[in-house]
Amino acid sequence: MSSETAVNEATGAAVPAGAATGGSQPVGAARRRGPFREGERVQLTDERGRMNTITLESGGAFHTHRGFLNHDDIIGKVDGSVVVNNVGQQYQTLRPLLSDFVLSMPRGAAVVYPKDAGQIVTMADIFPGARVVEAGVGSGALSISLLRAVGDNGYLHSFERREEFADIARGNVETIFGGPHPAWQVSLGDFQEEVVRSEAPGSVDRVVLDMLAPWECLxxxxxxLAPGGVWINYVATVTQLSRTAEAIRADGRFTEPDAWESLVRGWHLEGLAVRxxxxxxxxxGFLLVTRRLADGVTGISVKRRPSKTDFNEEDVNAWTPGAVGERQVSDKKLRRAARDAIAGTNVKDDPEVTN
Incomplete structure (x- = not known):
């Protein structure tokens, strides 16, 4: 029985976890509450601020050069507890946040960082129940954020060209949600060809593209995309940003594109040493967003001074994966990452909600 279900004591029938308290729980919510359980990932922080993430196993142990900590001393503890290992070393225990999981999960391609995923969800106005399509699944980092935003009753259709990347993404999504997400569908193939076969014209609320040449999908x-719908692109280089923006302007079916990037700087806080x-x-990466105009409407061009916007063959060659610094990942590494991601889904059922 899934950890997202419970048993009705009167009928013996399986019901969604949380139904007994008056409402169904979203997928994965039960894994964010209650005491630590076997199979869960736990973040350990020692007295020097060093952090490690472990998966709890009955009878298991976490070893360092300063002793060992039994997993059984953590299982059953409340989130946020402090535990002590065999030599008195203290550890703070917490469930990893989404941002922690994304930065440590198995990956085959570079992930969309939390700072960018948060911007995408907000600036693209991803709302509960939205119909969203994305391309460039990578390791599934952005897919997880999009699924959280659209909710169980929403819809996310992800397109990926490489089966290995799709396998890694599935493993990571199922690890964090505790199983397949009801709103998610993954398809293999080129986005510009497959999306028009699977999605009806004007039926999508939001389009999110993380790929090398998004202008090819215009x-x-x-x-x-429905009239008024949002199209947001995540690109790595200035040349990609420029060409995508110019293609959108030349097409006429979209609003004037906006572009930005976000930079995150932490602060050191220790006594009076605050810097x-x-x-x-x-x-x-850069984010570029535009919106679909109504059919038959021509977008209003922003008046600006003339500038060179033509591209030659040399410019096009600058957008190859190698030229923009995209690291090629070996098939062996992809297979290993896929195995690690799938292994992370082997989480045992919650003993509190199963009989």
């Missing part, structure tokens, strides 16, 4: 996006951290998360 017609497909215009076909499936910016020496290191920061700077450029990870």
């Amino acid at each position: 017609d497909a996006v215009a076909t499936v 910016p951290d020496h290191r920061m998360v700077a450029h990870t």
